[in-house]
Amino acid sequence: MNGELKNAHAALRLNGFPCKRPENVTADDFFSGLLASPGDTGNAAGSAVTAANVERLPGLNTLGVSMARIDFAPWGVNPLHTHPRATEVIFVLQGTLDVGFVTTANRLYARTVCRGEVFVFPRGLVHYQRNNGGTPAAVISAFNSQLPGTQAVAQTLFGASPAVPTDVLARAFQIDGGLVEAIKSKFPPM
């Protein structure tokens, strides 16, 4: 068969993602085992996000929903971030977490959530989760987007590629350029 044409066929997409012909769809297109195992929290933040979004669970395409699992080492933190395209709701699988989000009126809504409890982070607002105990914690996150996107604030600001200009950061945070450079050095572009 013609390999190039196979590529052309492979390129048929709906909504930016591959769209299978109905006769090729199986139940596995609506299934994921990705969230069954804890992510590796052996990093600076002590947390790991594992996403089951349309990039990995193709049956979500056009359906406007997805899930993720977040694991936390003892005292680990899912650093301050936003999801540009979705509201998030978390359900605590284990452990106890301090969570919060900040509104556009600069109000912080925060509290402690325990196993089995639920908390809402409205669309686009900066938020965080922190394991407040000495044992691992984990949550399941639900999003009303098949591809919510994430901006980890510190990485976005100090580790973008190309870099955000130092004086733009200095002015925003009212710190000097040397300090900006020092923080940038901790966030190598990914």
Added chain:
Amino acid sequence: MNGELKNAHAALRLNGFPCKRPENVTADDFFSGLLASPGDTGNAAGSAVTAANVERLPGLNTLGVSMARIDFAPWGVNPLHTHPRATEVIFVLQGTLDVGFVTTANRLYARTVCRGEVFVFPRGLVHYQRNNGGTPAAVISAFNSQLPGTQAVAQTLFGASPAVPTDVLARAFQIDGGLVEAIKSKFPPM
């Protein structure tokens, strides 16, 4: 204070649900403990759905997402049903389930899902979950609606109030009216 006016104020709503003034909102408006405990599965189906939607978690209003917890007794079933306004994604908290949905082309997509695994039920399609083991099972469900609604097919058809006419049911299922009446007797209007 004027009680009548208090009523008038109480009636201020957005999107059909109460809308608090910003100064009265607290973190608890975005929190729910409802899903922390298993529902009571001591019923005919051997399952229980506990919903954390906008009716019980007011902070979800306008945000287009909600969660539920479904518990299953050994061999319990969440009977065939639809959600008119949402896609559902489940995450298995414990146990092993047989799950499936039927498309508008009458194709069944079904498989077994285990602890930590994820399955998608597209918007509006008939689906079910069944505990395929002798121990309790539970899942967390996420919906891309703050009020997805549920139609349990058998209750909807045979237990509506007033009743769906017997001959309409007989014709749909190609069974006789006596059998329709017999099934109706098992689904008293709720």
Added chain:
Amino acid sequence: MNGELKNAHAALRLNGFPCKRPENVTADDFFSGLLASPGDTGNAAGSAVTAANVERLPGLNTLGVSMARIDFAPWGVNPLHTHPRATEVIFVLQGTLDVGFVTTANRLYARTVCRGEVFVFPRGLVHYQRNNGGTPAAVISAFNSQLPGTQAVAQTLFGASPAVPTDVLARAFQIDGGLVEAIKSKFPPM
């Protein structure tokens, strides 16, 4: 010319359906004669649905609306079904029908509608129409989706391919497995 490439070009689609270049569009792309003639109601239900949706009326693509015609033999029934992606409004062309839908609170809203009258079936809810007279009847249906989809409840449940497990059906309807098998035999997979 290269036939394979012609195929590749044929595959250019918008929203999952073919998208013509503007210079090739004609008035006929916005026209359909499909609903002019009654469908063949010589079947068990005594009804026939003829759809003018985006699959057959390509100009509807992206426009979010479509129509269908439903014909009824004397005493014919359009069996209980849902449309996962649309609200339906019917206009009675001829005859008198008994119609109804069931809400998520298990309330049946039903009444008789005559020639020229209109009735609404909200998105995703189970509903039916039944010719309550000895002469043919017909309605025009409008949907706020270019491809509303249909799940005929009995066919979906008892005639899916592969089959919905018998015990899942037995549990849902609180009937025994033999009866489930008997009903299944009347709904051969399509």
Added chain:
Amino acid sequence: MNGELKNAHAALRLNGFPCKRPENVTADDFFSGLLASPGDTGNAAGSAVTAANVERLPGLNTLGVSMARIDFAPWGVNPLHTHPRATEVIFVLQGTLDVGFVTTANRLYARTVCRGEVFVFPRGLVHYQRNNGGTPAAVISAFNSQLPGTQAVAQTLFGASPAVPTDVLARAFQIDGGLVEAIKSKFPPM
């Protein structure tokens, strides 16, 4: 009881329209007999539009769909107009009509449609229907909005209140002010 407060209660609305408590909803809220009889076509245009939208069929609220009936005297015309918020699909109940719409590229798509045939007028585009025969004609229109709105172009331009400035009209149509005034005199503000 306090009449003023009753007014306040009457003002409880969802989406700008009254929202009944569920216990007060009946099947009649989803029904309309408005379209059963022809409208009075004894006017200059020889046509009459009868709408079954959310203003008259309250059950349509939030459902995003509505219907209308258009009647035509022999040779009657539904004058050039737009619907700012909806695509329209017509089904011809009787008679034969010449119909057309103009795209944003100034292309006219027009043809004749007969009893039982369907034609689509995409959202927001100028269109018309004309009875091309000597007997009455009628169509049913479906819209993907519960309140599509209508701008009859000539009435909008020449019969607005206050009036569109004469020179604005003269410049647009490249006609002199006297002629604008003459046309305005035929469209008294309604």
Added chain:
Amino acid sequence: MNGELKNAHAALRLNGFPCKRPENVTADDFFSGLLASPGDTGNAAGSAVTAANVERLPGLNTLGVSMARIDFAPWGVNPLHTHPRATEVIFVLQGTLDVGFVTTANRLYARTVCRGEVFVFPRGLVHYQRNNGGTPAAVISAFNSQLPGTQAVAQTLFGASPAVPTDVLARAFQIDGGLVEAIKSKFPPM
């Protein structure tokens, strides 16, 4: 390289417009210099619209917003028109304009707007802007669509290709056919 396949690749589109691979996107995809210079107002209307929509600013694809610049010669007019898919907000760059729109209830909302002032034209409604002074004027328009579309009413009605039937126009405007022809002669199909 295979030219045909390159064509096939060129055809990969999202939402009807080309979709670049992320590695090929640059800041220039989100930039336009098109609105920096006044359009040529040396025409009958004395106005010129320059659009920065998704056709010319590809980074707008899927983002639901666009801009345009409208320039006016002294006493120039942007003739009566609609945007089928967007609300428009204008900001006056220079000069003084008389602006207005007509509602579906045939109400004209009109006033004079000066440099730095803002006015809103709701989605789909007929509107105009007229320079009410002897010096050039200009506005920036924002739309909540990446491709709002425009129907200049007079050109749409009297200059479509093929032409709108003369008697349809005569009936709509209550003028005779000779006058319709005379106006048509001023709007040659574009």
Added chain:
Amino acid sequence: MNGELKNAHAALRLNGFPCKRPENVTADDFFSGLLASPGDTGNAAGSAVTAANVERLPGLNTLGVSMARIDFAPWGVNPLHTHPRATEVIFVLQGTLDVGFVTTANRLYARTVCRGEVFVFPRGLVHYQRNNGGTPAAVISAFNSQLPGTQAVAQTLFGASPAVPTDVLARAFQIDGGLVEAIKSKFPPM
């Protein structure tokens, strides 16, 4: 008249904002002079945002679009921020600006924009504008939301009320708590 009831009436709202009766609407409800004058840039950032959104321009309610004006002192900066509910397009009124946004893949798209040029900041992504010259600069911003909201990142993180926990910030930015406190001291809760 009854003052309490006047309050009740005042509380009638659509979409969270006051909804006038049609007979009370005037052209001024669609007008704003707020953006005609430069904002006061005599502050630490050297910039000022003046918004014409639904809070101040009531006619925008339900229309999904709004505008703002941003003024910059020489070398002034509109600090890094997001809009949770809108894409932004800017048009440069005067001066020359360095602008940029960071994607969810941590890519910075940045360039210099001059008078009359346009740049797009996609929904929800962190972005900035900086006057790169010694004279004042100004832009007009358009949003596809009537209330886009703004999170100035530094104020959100370091000046929320109550405060985001110091260690959450320290972990996110990989700086020590003393430095967090020092930065917090520059962002008193507003």
